[in-house]
Amino acid sequence: MYAAPKREDHPVITASQLAEADGILFGFPTRFGMMAAQMKAFFDSTGGLWQSGALAGKPAGVFFATGTQGGGQETTALTAVTQLTHHGMLFVPVGYTHGAGMFAMDEVKGGSPYGAGTFAGADGSRLPSEAELALAAHQGKYFAGIAKKLKAV
Numbered sequence: 001m002y003a004a005p006k007r008e009d010h011p012v013i014t015a016s017q018l019a020e021a022d023g024i025l026f027g028f029p030t031r032f033g034m035m036a037a038q039m040k041a042f043f044d045s046t047g048g049l050w051q052s053g054a055l056a057g058k059p060a061g062v063f064f065a066t067g068t069q070g071g072g073q074e075t076t077a078l079t080a081v082t083q084l085t086h087h088g089m090l091f092v093p094v095g096y097t098h099g100a101g102m103f104a105m106d107e108v109k110g111g112s113p114y115g116a117g118t119f120a121g122a123d124g125s126r127l128p129s130e131a132e133l134a135l136a137a138h139q140g141k142y143f144a145g146i147a148k149k150l151k152a153v
Contacts (some may be wrong), residue, residue, distance in 0.1 A: 002123060015045045023059035023092070025140065026080065029120070030064055033072025034079045041096030044085045059147045063136060065114040067124070069108065074142030077114030092146050095140045101131060111135045 006012070006086030018024060028039040035043075049055050062080050066073050077093075084091050095113050096102050102111075109131045116136035118128040128136070 001086075001147050014084075015042065015049060018046065019049060019054040021058065022151045023061075023143060025061045025063060025143055028065075028076075028080075029041055029065045030066045030072050030076040033075040035064075035076055046087070050087055054086065055149075058087075058089050059092045059143065060084045061092045061094070061115055061139065061143050063139060064110075065118045065120045067111065067120055067122045069119060071119070073110055073117045074112050074114055077112070089152070092143055094135070094142055097142055098138045101134060106132070107131060108136075115139060133150040 022061070027078055029036045031037065034040075046055070049115065062077050064076050066076070069136045081091050093114050094111075094116065100114075107129065109129055111132060116132065116139045118132045118136075120126050120127070
């Protein structure tokens with residue numbers, strides 16, 4: 001499906017390991033304004049977790065990469081929420097909590113109130129900008145704070 005080859009230095013989680021997490025940030029590339037088929041197949045493999053309610057109540061968020069500015073970062077997030085909803089997970093968007101940087105119009109950058117994002121370029125060669133990395137770091141810290149609060153309840 002023209003995806004980049006799997007990197008051996010990146011660990012791969014199994015669907016059953018999701019139940020062990022206090023919260024989950026799902027990151028994936030987009031294809032035609034939705035999550036890539038490989039990610040959808042991963043979600044499809046979580047039927048047993050759905051049946052047992054193992055992910056219910058867990059906080060979840062999303063971040064993404066698209067090839068172009070019109071690649072569908074927000075529609076990807078919105079279509080991913082359906083997967084989280086069926087599991088009873090709690091969607092934690094980053095909102096506009098990153099402050100003024102989210103309103104800046106001086107450079108092209110990915111991301112939205114739904115989650116951090118980057119524009120990878122049509123050939124995947126563009127690396128995330130400093131602004132995109134800053135939003136991603138903020139989302140991780142913000143999300144971890146929410147997950148920690150929910151774990152304490």
